[in-house]
Amino acid sequence: MEPSATPGPQMGVPTEGREQSPEPPDYEDEFLRYLWRDYLYPKQYEWVLIAAYVAVFFVALVGNTLVCLAVWRNHHMRTVTNYFIVNLSLADVLVTAICLPASLLVDITESWLFGHALCKVIPYLQAVSVSVAVLTLSFIALDRWYAICHPLLFKSTARRARGSILGIWAVSLAVMVPQAAVMECTSVLPELANRTRLFSVCDERWADDLYPKIYHSCFFIVTYLAPLGLMAMAYFQIFRKLWGRQIPGTTSALVRNWKRPSVQLEDQGQGLGAEPQPRARAFLAE
Structure with a gap:
Protein backbone atom coordinates (compact mmCIF):
# COMPACT_ATOMS: atom_id res chain seq x y z
CA MET A 1 0.00 0.00 0.00
CA GLU A 2 1.34 3.33 -0.99
CA PRO A 3 1.75 5.76 1.88
CA SER A 4 -0.75 8.53 1.84
CA ALA A 5 0.75 11.80 0.79
CA THR A 6 0.21 14.38 3.48
CA PRO A 7 0.99 17.83 2.33
CA GLY A 8 3.49 19.41 4.72
CA PRO A 9 4.19 23.03 5.18
CA GLN A 10 5.74 24.56 2.15
CA MET A 11 8.09 27.51 1.96
CA GLY A 12 6.37 30.82 1.55
CA VAL A 13 2.93 29.50 2.58
CA PRO A 14 1.75 30.81 5.97
CA THR A 15 0.16 28.31 8.30
CA GLU A 16 -1.98 28.73 11.37
CA GLY A 17 -0.09 29.14 14.62
CA ARG A 18 3.11 30.15 12.90
CA GLU A 19 4.79 33.30 14.30
CA GLN A 20 5.16 36.21 11.92
CA SER A 21 8.60 37.65 11.36
CA PRO A 22 9.06 41.04 13.09
CA GLU A 23 8.77 44.11 10.92
CA PRO A 24 12.02 45.86 10.07
CA PRO A 25 12.71 48.83 12.35
CA ASP A 26 11.90 52.30 11.09
CA TYR A 27 15.33 53.82 10.90
CA GLU A 28 13.96 57.33 10.39
CA ASP A 29 11.98 57.16 13.65
CA GLU A 30 15.00 55.77 15.44
CA PHE A 31 17.11 58.59 14.04
CA LEU A 32 14.61 61.22 15.18
CA ARG A 33 14.49 59.74 18.68
CA TYR A 34 18.27 59.78 18.77
CA LEU A 35 18.35 63.42 17.71
CA TRP A 36 15.88 64.42 20.39
CA ARG A 37 17.53 62.40 23.16
CA ASP A 38 21.19 63.15 22.51
CA TYR A 39 21.20 66.35 20.49
CA LEU A 40 18.07 68.50 20.73
CA TYR A 41 17.15 68.02 24.38
CA PRO A 42 18.47 71.03 26.35
CA LYS A 43 21.80 70.59 28.07
CA GLN A 44 22.58 71.98 31.51
CA TYR A 45 24.01 75.26 30.26
CA GLU A 46 21.03 75.63 27.92
CA TRP A 47 18.67 75.50 30.90
CA VAL A 48 20.53 78.51 32.26
CA LEU A 49 19.97 80.22 28.91
CA ILE A 50 16.27 79.36 29.06
CA ALA A 51 15.98 80.82 32.56
CA ALA A 52 17.70 84.03 31.41
CA TYR A 53 15.38 84.29 28.39
CA VAL A 54 12.30 83.81 30.58
CA ALA A 55 13.47 86.45 33.06
CA VAL A 56 14.19 88.95 30.29
CA PHE A 57 10.83 88.15 28.69
CA PHE A 58 8.76 88.92 31.79
CA VAL A 59 10.79 91.94 32.90
CA ALA A 60 10.71 93.52 29.43
CA LEU A 61 7.05 92.75 28.84
CA VAL A 62 5.82 93.96 32.23
CA GLY A 63 8.13 96.99 32.39
CA ASN A 64 7.36 98.33 28.93
CA THR A 65 3.64 97.69 29.36
CA LEU A 66 3.64 99.68 32.62
CA VAL A 67 5.40 102.57 30.87
CA CYS A 68 2.71 102.69 28.20
CA LEU A 69 -0.10 102.48 30.77
CA ALA A 70 1.43 105.22 32.92
CA VAL A 71 1.55 107.69 30.04
CA TRP A 72 -1.88 106.68 28.78
CA ARG A 73 -3.65 107.08 32.15
CA ASN A 74 -1.91 110.31 33.27
CA HIS A 75 -2.62 113.25 30.99
CA HIS A 76 0.08 115.43 32.52
CA MET A 77 2.70 112.88 31.38
CA ARG A 78 1.75 113.20 27.71
CA THR A 79 4.77 115.27 26.76
CA VAL A 80 6.85 115.12 23.60
CA THR A 81 9.67 113.16 25.22
CA ASN A 82 7.25 110.72 26.85
CA TYR A 83 5.54 110.08 23.52
CA PHE A 84 8.87 108.99 22.07
CA ILE A 85 9.60 106.87 25.15
CA VAL A 86 6.23 105.13 24.71
CA ASN A 87 7.16 104.45 21.10
CA LEU A 88 10.41 102.86 22.28
CA SER A 89 8.42 100.72 24.71
CA LEU A 90 6.07 99.57 21.94
CA ALA A 91 9.03 98.51 19.81
CA ASP A 92 10.46 96.59 22.78
CA VAL A 93 7.11 94.90 23.42
CA LEU A 94 7.01 93.83 19.77
CA VAL A 95 10.46 92.25 20.03
CA THR A 96 9.70 90.66 23.40
CA ALA A 97 6.36 89.11 22.50
CA ILE A 98 7.10 87.91 18.97
CA CYS A 99 10.82 87.62 18.36
CA LEU A 100 12.21 86.55 21.74
CA PRO A 101 10.40 83.16 22.01
CA ALA A 102 11.34 82.28 18.43
CA SER A 103 14.98 83.19 19.07
CA LEU A 104 15.04 80.98 22.17
CA LEU A 105 13.71 77.93 20.33
CA VAL A 106 16.15 78.44 17.47
CA ASP A 107 19.07 78.70 19.90
CA ILE A 108 18.04 75.54 21.74
CA THR A 109 16.93 73.27 18.89
CA GLU A 110 19.08 74.79 16.12
CA SER A 111 16.01 74.43 13.91
CA TRP A 112 13.27 76.67 12.58
CA LEU A 113 10.00 75.15 13.79
CA PHE A 114 7.50 77.80 12.67
CA GLY A 115 7.05 77.13 8.96
CA HIS A 116 7.49 79.17 5.81
CA ALA A 117 5.05 81.99 6.58
CA LEU A 118 6.50 82.91 9.96
CA CYS A 119 9.97 82.61 8.48
CA LYS A 120 9.14 85.79 6.60
CA VAL A 121 7.04 87.53 9.26
CA ILE A 122 9.17 87.16 12.41
CA PRO A 123 12.52 88.36 10.97
CA TYR A 124 10.67 91.20 9.25
CA LEU A 125 9.06 92.37 12.51
CA GLN A 126 12.37 92.05 14.30
CA ALA A 127 14.06 94.30 11.73
CA VAL A 128 11.16 96.76 11.90
CA SER A 129 11.39 97.00 15.69
CA VAL A 130 15.13 97.66 15.51
CA SER A 131 14.58 100.41 12.95
CA VAL A 132 11.78 101.97 15.03
CA ALA A 133 13.92 102.00 18.18
CA VAL A 134 16.93 103.55 16.43
CA LEU A 135 14.91 106.22 14.62
CA THR A 136 13.05 107.07 17.83
CA LEU A 137 16.33 107.62 19.68
CA SER A 138 17.43 109.85 16.81
CA PHE A 139 14.25 111.94 17.03
CA ILE A 140 14.69 112.28 20.81
CA ALA A 141 18.21 113.62 20.26
CA LEU A 142 16.96 115.99 17.55
CA ASP A 143 14.14 117.26 19.76
CA ARG A 144 16.55 117.96 22.64
CA TRP A 145 18.96 119.68 20.26
CA TYR A 146 16.25 122.06 19.06
CA ALA A 147 15.00 122.70 22.60
CA ILE A 148 18.44 123.57 24.01
CA CYS A 149 20.46 124.95 21.11
CA HIS A 150 17.69 126.61 19.06
CA PRO A 151 14.68 127.08 21.36
CA LEU A 152 13.06 129.76 19.15
CA LEU A 153 13.68 128.05 15.83
CA PHE A 154 11.33 125.09 16.23
CA LYS A 155 8.45 124.57 18.62
CA SER A 156 8.00 120.92 19.49
CA THR A 157 4.41 119.92 20.22
CA ALA A 158 2.65 116.69 21.08
CA ARG A 159 0.88 116.75 17.72
CA ARG A 160 4.18 116.93 15.85
CA ALA A 161 5.56 114.16 18.04
CA ARG A 162 2.65 111.89 17.11
CA GLY A 163 3.17 112.69 13.44
CA SER A 164 6.87 111.90 13.76
CA ILE A 165 6.06 108.56 15.37
CA LEU A 166 3.70 107.64 12.53
CA GLY A 167 6.43 108.58 10.06
CA ILE A 168 8.96 106.43 11.93
CA TRP A 169 6.72 103.36 11.69
CA ALA A 170 5.88 104.02 8.02
CA VAL A 171 9.54 104.35 7.05
CA SER A 172 10.54 101.27 9.06
CA LEU A 173 7.78 99.11 7.59
CA ALA A 174 8.68 100.18 4.06
CA VAL A 175 12.47 99.94 4.33
CA MET A 176 12.41 96.43 5.81
CA VAL A 177 10.24 94.86 3.09
CA PRO A 178 13.29 93.29 1.34
CA GLN A 179 14.03 91.46 4.59
CA ALA A 180 10.73 89.59 4.32
CA ALA A 181 11.11 88.99 0.59
CA VAL A 182 14.43 87.13 0.80
CA MET A 183 13.76 84.93 3.83
CA GLU A 184 13.21 81.25 2.97
CA CYS A 185 12.73 78.12 5.07
CA THR A 186 14.71 75.08 3.89
CA SER A 187 15.57 71.71 5.41
CA VAL A 188 19.12 70.55 6.01
CA LEU A 189 17.92 66.94 5.69
CA PRO A 190 15.54 66.90 2.69
CA GLU A 191 14.71 63.21 3.17
CA LEU A 192 13.09 64.09 6.52
CA ALA A 193 11.38 67.26 5.37
CA ASN A 194 7.97 65.56 5.16
CA ARG A 195 8.36 63.86 8.55
CA THR A 196 9.61 66.64 10.81
CA ARG A 197 10.61 70.29 10.94
CA LEU A 198 13.79 69.53 12.80
CA PHE A 199 16.92 70.92 11.17
CA SER A 200 14.95 73.38 9.11
CA VAL A 201 16.73 76.67 8.57
CA CYS A 202 15.23 80.13 8.07
CA ASP A 203 17.80 82.14 6.17
CA GLU A 204 18.22 84.67 3.39
CA ARG A 205 18.16 83.50 -0.21
CA TRP A 206 19.46 85.98 -2.78
CA ALA A 207 19.55 85.65 -6.55
CA ASP A 208 23.03 87.16 -6.75
CA ASP A 209 25.89 87.54 -4.29
CA LEU A 210 26.06 91.28 -4.94
CA TYR A 211 22.54 92.00 -3.67
CA PRO A 212 23.11 91.05 0.00
CA LYS A 213 26.23 93.21 0.15
CA ILE A 214 24.30 96.22 -1.13
CA TYR A 215 21.31 95.57 1.14
CA HIS A 216 23.31 94.99 4.31
CA SER A 217 25.47 98.04 3.61
CA CYS A 218 22.35 100.20 3.29
CA PHE A 219 20.86 98.55 6.38
CA PHE A 220 24.03 99.33 8.35
CA ILE A 221 24.03 102.96 7.24
CA VAL A 222 20.31 103.57 7.86
CA THR A 223 19.97 101.79 11.21
CA TYR A 224 23.40 102.36 12.74
CA LEU A 225 25.90 104.72 11.12
CA ALA A 226 23.62 107.65 10.22
CA PRO A 227 21.67 107.64 13.53
CA LEU A 228 24.92 107.30 15.48
CA GLY A 229 26.43 110.30 13.71
CA LEU A 230 23.25 112.35 14.18
CA MET A 231 23.01 111.59 17.89
CA ALA A 232 26.74 112.17 18.45
CA MET A 233 26.63 115.62 16.83
CA ALA A 234 23.39 116.60 18.58
CA TYR A 235 24.55 115.63 22.05
CA PHE A 236 28.00 117.13 21.49
CA GLN A 237 26.45 120.49 20.63
CA ILE A 238 24.11 120.18 23.61
CA PHE A 239 27.11 119.48 25.85
CA ARG A 240 28.96 122.51 24.52
CA LYS A 241 25.90 124.71 24.95
CA LEU A 242 25.32 123.67 28.54
CA TRP A 243 28.99 123.58 29.51
CA GLY A 244 29.96 126.93 28.01
CA ARG A 245 27.09 129.00 29.40
CA GLN A 246 26.07 129.72 32.97
CA ILE A 247 22.78 128.22 33.98
CA PRO A 248 20.09 130.95 34.18
CA GLY A 249 19.45 132.07 37.76
CA THR A 250 22.79 130.96 39.16
CA THR A 251 24.33 134.47 39.44
CA SER A 252 21.28 136.04 41.04
CA ALA A 253 20.96 133.17 43.48
CA LEU A 254 24.62 133.51 44.43
CA VAL A 255 24.22 137.23 45.07
CA ARG A 256 21.14 136.64 47.21
Whole structure:
Protein backbone atom coordinates (compact mmCIF):
# COMPACT_ATOMS: atom_id res chain seq x y z
CA MET A 1 0.00 0.00 0.00
CA GLU A 2 1.34 3.33 -0.99
CA PRO A 3 1.75 5.76 1.88
CA SER A 4 -0.75 8.53 1.84
CA ALA A 5 0.75 11.80 0.79
CA THR A 6 0.21 14.38 3.48
CA PRO A 7 0.99 17.83 2.33
CA GLY A 8 3.49 19.41 4.72
CA PRO A 9 4.19 23.03 5.18
CA GLN A 10 5.74 24.56 2.15
CA MET A 11 8.09 27.51 1.96
CA GLY A 12 6.37 30.82 1.55
CA VAL A 13 2.93 29.50 2.58
CA PRO A 14 1.75 30.81 5.97
CA THR A 15 0.16 28.31 8.30
CA GLU A 16 -1.98 28.73 11.37
CA GLY A 17 -0.09 29.14 14.62
CA ARG A 18 3.11 30.15 12.90
CA GLU A 19 4.79 33.30 14.30
CA GLN A 20 5.16 36.21 11.92
CA SER A 21 8.60 37.65 11.36
CA PRO A 22 9.06 41.04 13.09
CA GLU A 23 8.77 44.11 10.92
CA PRO A 24 12.02 45.86 10.07
CA PRO A 25 12.71 48.83 12.35
CA ASP A 26 11.90 52.30 11.09
CA TYR A 27 15.33 53.82 10.90
CA GLU A 28 13.96 57.33 10.39
CA ASP A 29 11.98 57.16 13.65
CA GLU A 30 15.00 55.77 15.44
CA PHE A 31 17.11 58.59 14.04
CA LEU A 32 14.61 61.22 15.18
CA ARG A 33 14.49 59.74 18.68
CA TYR A 34 18.27 59.78 18.77
CA LEU A 35 18.35 63.42 17.71
CA TRP A 36 15.88 64.42 20.39
CA ARG A 37 17.53 62.40 23.16
CA ASP A 38 21.19 63.15 22.51
CA TYR A 39 21.20 66.35 20.49
CA LEU A 40 18.07 68.50 20.73
CA TYR A 41 17.15 68.02 24.38
CA PRO A 42 18.47 71.03 26.35
CA LYS A 43 21.80 70.59 28.07
CA GLN A 44 22.58 71.98 31.51
CA TYR A 45 24.01 75.26 30.26
CA GLU A 46 21.03 75.63 27.92
CA TRP A 47 18.67 75.50 30.90
CA VAL A 48 20.53 78.51 32.26
CA LEU A 49 19.97 80.22 28.91
CA ILE A 50 16.27 79.36 29.06
CA ALA A 51 15.98 80.82 32.56
CA ALA A 52 17.70 84.03 31.41
CA TYR A 53 15.38 84.29 28.39
CA VAL A 54 12.30 83.81 30.58
CA ALA A 55 13.47 86.45 33.06
CA VAL A 56 14.19 88.95 30.29
CA PHE A 57 10.83 88.15 28.69
CA PHE A 58 8.76 88.92 31.79
CA VAL A 59 10.79 91.94 32.90
CA ALA A 60 10.71 93.52 29.43
CA LEU A 61 7.05 92.75 28.84
CA VAL A 62 5.82 93.96 32.23
CA GLY A 63 8.13 96.99 32.39
CA ASN A 64 7.36 98.33 28.93
CA THR A 65 3.64 97.69 29.36
CA LEU A 66 3.64 99.68 32.62
CA VAL A 67 5.40 102.57 30.87
CA CYS A 68 2.71 102.69 28.20
CA LEU A 69 -0.10 102.48 30.77
CA ALA A 70 1.43 105.22 32.92
CA VAL A 71 1.55 107.69 30.04
CA TRP A 72 -1.88 106.68 28.78
CA ARG A 73 -3.65 107.08 32.15
CA ASN A 74 -1.91 110.31 33.27
CA HIS A 75 -2.62 113.25 30.99
CA HIS A 76 0.08 115.43 32.52
CA MET A 77 2.70 112.88 31.38
CA ARG A 78 1.75 113.20 27.71
CA THR A 79 4.77 115.27 26.76
CA VAL A 80 6.85 115.12 23.60
CA THR A 81 9.67 113.16 25.22
CA ASN A 82 7.25 110.72 26.85
CA TYR A 83 5.54 110.08 23.52
CA PHE A 84 8.87 108.99 22.07
CA ILE A 85 9.60 106.87 25.15
CA VAL A 86 6.23 105.13 24.71
CA ASN A 87 7.16 104.45 21.10
CA LEU A 88 10.41 102.86 22.28
CA SER A 89 8.42 100.72 24.71
CA LEU A 90 6.07 99.57 21.94
CA ALA A 91 9.03 98.51 19.81
CA ASP A 92 10.46 96.59 22.78
CA VAL A 93 7.11 94.90 23.42
CA LEU A 94 7.01 93.83 19.77
CA VAL A 95 10.46 92.25 20.03
CA THR A 96 9.70 90.66 23.40
CA ALA A 97 6.36 89.11 22.50
CA ILE A 98 7.10 87.91 18.97
CA CYS A 99 10.82 87.62 18.36
CA LEU A 100 12.21 86.55 21.74
CA PRO A 101 10.40 83.16 22.01
CA ALA A 102 11.34 82.28 18.43
CA SER A 103 14.98 83.19 19.07
CA LEU A 104 15.04 80.98 22.17
CA LEU A 105 13.71 77.93 20.33
CA VAL A 106 16.15 78.44 17.47
CA ASP A 107 19.07 78.70 19.90
CA ILE A 108 18.04 75.54 21.74
CA THR A 109 16.93 73.27 18.89
CA GLU A 110 19.08 74.79 16.12
CA SER A 111 16.01 74.43 13.91
CA TRP A 112 13.27 76.67 12.58
CA LEU A 113 10.00 75.15 13.79
CA PHE A 114 7.50 77.80 12.67
CA GLY A 115 7.05 77.13 8.96
CA HIS A 116 7.49 79.17 5.81
CA ALA A 117 5.05 81.99 6.58
CA LEU A 118 6.50 82.91 9.96
CA CYS A 119 9.97 82.61 8.48
CA LYS A 120 9.14 85.79 6.60
CA VAL A 121 7.04 87.53 9.26
CA ILE A 122 9.17 87.16 12.41
CA PRO A 123 12.52 88.36 10.97
CA TYR A 124 10.67 91.20 9.25
CA LEU A 125 9.06 92.37 12.51
CA GLN A 126 12.37 92.05 14.30
CA ALA A 127 14.06 94.30 11.73
CA VAL A 128 11.16 96.76 11.90
CA SER A 129 11.39 97.00 15.69
CA VAL A 130 15.13 97.66 15.51
CA SER A 131 14.58 100.41 12.95
CA VAL A 132 11.78 101.97 15.03
CA ALA A 133 13.92 102.00 18.18
CA VAL A 134 16.93 103.55 16.43
CA LEU A 135 14.91 106.22 14.62
CA THR A 136 13.05 107.07 17.83
CA LEU A 137 16.33 107.62 19.68
CA SER A 138 17.43 109.85 16.81
CA PHE A 139 14.25 111.94 17.03
CA ILE A 140 14.69 112.28 20.81
CA ALA A 141 18.21 113.62 20.26
CA LEU A 142 16.96 115.99 17.55
CA ASP A 143 14.14 117.26 19.76
CA ARG A 144 16.55 117.96 22.64
CA TRP A 145 18.96 119.68 20.26
CA TYR A 146 16.25 122.06 19.06
CA ALA A 147 15.00 122.70 22.60
CA ILE A 148 18.44 123.57 24.01
CA CYS A 149 20.46 124.95 21.11
CA HIS A 150 17.69 126.61 19.06
CA PRO A 151 14.68 127.08 21.36
CA LEU A 152 13.06 129.76 19.15
CA LEU A 153 13.68 128.05 15.83
CA PHE A 154 11.33 125.09 16.23
CA LYS A 155 8.45 124.57 18.62
CA SER A 156 8.00 120.92 19.49
CA THR A 157 4.41 119.92 20.22
CA ALA A 158 2.65 116.69 21.08
CA ARG A 159 0.88 116.75 17.72
CA ARG A 160 4.18 116.93 15.85
CA ALA A 161 5.56 114.16 18.04
CA ARG A 162 2.65 111.89 17.11
CA GLY A 163 3.17 112.69 13.44
CA SER A 164 6.87 111.90 13.76
CA ILE A 165 6.06 108.56 15.37
CA LEU A 166 3.70 107.64 12.53
CA GLY A 167 6.43 108.58 10.06
CA ILE A 168 8.96 106.43 11.93
CA TRP A 169 6.72 103.36 11.69
CA ALA A 170 5.88 104.02 8.02
CA VAL A 171 9.54 104.35 7.05
CA SER A 172 10.54 101.27 9.06
CA LEU A 173 7.78 99.11 7.59
CA ALA A 174 8.68 100.18 4.06
CA VAL A 175 12.47 99.94 4.33
CA MET A 176 12.41 96.43 5.81
CA VAL A 177 10.24 94.86 3.09
CA PRO A 178 13.29 93.29 1.34
CA GLN A 179 14.03 91.46 4.59
CA ALA A 180 10.73 89.59 4.32
CA ALA A 181 11.11 88.99 0.59
CA VAL A 182 14.43 87.13 0.80
CA MET A 183 13.76 84.93 3.83
CA GLU A 184 13.21 81.25 2.97
CA CYS A 185 12.73 78.12 5.07
CA THR A 186 14.71 75.08 3.89
CA SER A 187 15.57 71.71 5.41
CA VAL A 188 19.12 70.55 6.01
CA LEU A 189 17.92 66.94 5.69
CA PRO A 190 15.54 66.90 2.69
CA GLU A 191 14.71 63.21 3.17
CA LEU A 192 13.09 64.09 6.52
CA ALA A 193 11.38 67.26 5.37
CA ASN A 194 7.97 65.56 5.16
CA ARG A 195 8.36 63.86 8.55
CA THR A 196 9.61 66.64 10.81
CA ARG A 197 10.61 70.29 10.94
CA LEU A 198 13.79 69.53 12.80
CA PHE A 199 16.92 70.92 11.17
CA SER A 200 14.95 73.38 9.11
CA VAL A 201 16.73 76.67 8.57
CA CYS A 202 15.23 80.13 8.07
CA ASP A 203 17.80 82.14 6.17
CA GLU A 204 18.22 84.67 3.39
CA ARG A 205 18.16 83.50 -0.21
CA TRP A 206 19.46 85.98 -2.78
CA ALA A 207 19.55 85.65 -6.55
CA ASP A 208 23.03 87.16 -6.75
CA ASP A 209 25.89 87.54 -4.29
CA LEU A 210 26.06 91.28 -4.94
CA TYR A 211 22.54 92.00 -3.67
CA PRO A 212 23.11 91.05 0.00
CA LYS A 213 26.23 93.21 0.15
CA ILE A 214 24.30 96.22 -1.13
CA TYR A 215 21.31 95.57 1.14
CA HIS A 216 23.31 94.99 4.31
CA SER A 217 25.47 98.04 3.61
CA CYS A 218 22.35 100.20 3.29
CA PHE A 219 20.86 98.55 6.38
CA PHE A 220 24.03 99.33 8.35
CA ILE A 221 24.03 102.96 7.24
CA VAL A 222 20.31 103.57 7.86
CA THR A 223 19.97 101.79 11.21
CA TYR A 224 23.40 102.36 12.74
CA LEU A 225 25.90 104.72 11.12
CA ALA A 226 23.62 107.65 10.22
CA PRO A 227 21.67 107.64 13.53
CA LEU A 228 24.92 107.30 15.48
CA GLY A 229 26.43 110.30 13.71
CA LEU A 230 23.25 112.35 14.18
CA MET A 231 23.01 111.59 17.89
CA ALA A 232 26.74 112.17 18.45
CA MET A 233 26.63 115.62 16.83
CA ALA A 234 23.39 116.60 18.58
CA TYR A 235 24.55 115.63 22.05
CA PHE A 236 28.00 117.13 21.49
CA GLN A 237 26.45 120.49 20.63
CA ILE A 238 24.11 120.18 23.61
CA PHE A 239 27.11 119.48 25.85
CA ARG A 240 28.96 122.51 24.52
CA LYS A 241 25.90 124.71 24.95
CA LEU A 242 25.32 123.67 28.54
CA TRP A 243 28.99 123.58 29.51
CA GLY A 244 29.96 126.93 28.01
CA ARG A 245 27.09 129.00 29.40
CA GLN A 246 26.07 129.72 32.97
CA ILE A 247 22.78 128.22 33.98
CA PRO A 248 20.09 130.95 34.18
CA GLY A 249 19.45 132.07 37.76
CA THR A 250 22.79 130.96 39.16
CA THR A 251 24.33 134.47 39.44
CA SER A 252 21.28 136.04 41.04
CA ALA A 253 20.96 133.17 43.48
CA LEU A 254 24.62 133.51 44.43
CA VAL A 255 24.22 137.23 45.07
CA ARG A 256 21.14 136.64 47.21
CA ASN A 257 22.96 134.02 49.26
CA TRP A 258 25.92 136.36 49.89
CA LYS A 259 23.99 139.50 50.76
CA ARG A 260 23.19 138.35 54.26
CA PRO A 261 26.79 137.41 55.22
CA SER A 262 28.03 140.72 53.80
CA VAL A 263 25.56 142.70 55.91
CA GLN A 264 26.65 140.78 58.97
CA LEU A 265 30.29 141.46 58.20
CA GLU A 266 29.59 145.20 57.86
CA ASP A 267 27.89 145.23 61.23
CA GLN A 268 30.78 143.35 62.79
CA GLY A 269 33.28 145.70 61.11
CA GLN A 270 31.62 148.75 62.54
CA GLY A 271 31.73 147.31 66.02
CA LEU A 272 35.13 145.57 66.01
CA GLY A 273 37.07 147.59 63.50
CA ALA A 274 37.76 144.54 61.26
CA GLU A 275 37.75 144.84 57.48
CA PRO A 276 36.15 141.76 55.89
CA GLN A 277 34.00 143.93 53.60
CA PRO A 278 36.45 144.23 50.66
CA ARG A 279 36.81 140.44 50.43
CA ALA A 280 33.06 139.90 50.35
CA ARG A 281 32.54 142.67 47.81
CA ALA A 282 35.39 141.35 45.68
CA PHE A 283 33.71 137.93 45.64
CA LEU A 284 30.44 139.52 44.59
CA ALA A 285 32.21 141.43 41.85
CA GLU A 286 33.61 138.20 40.49
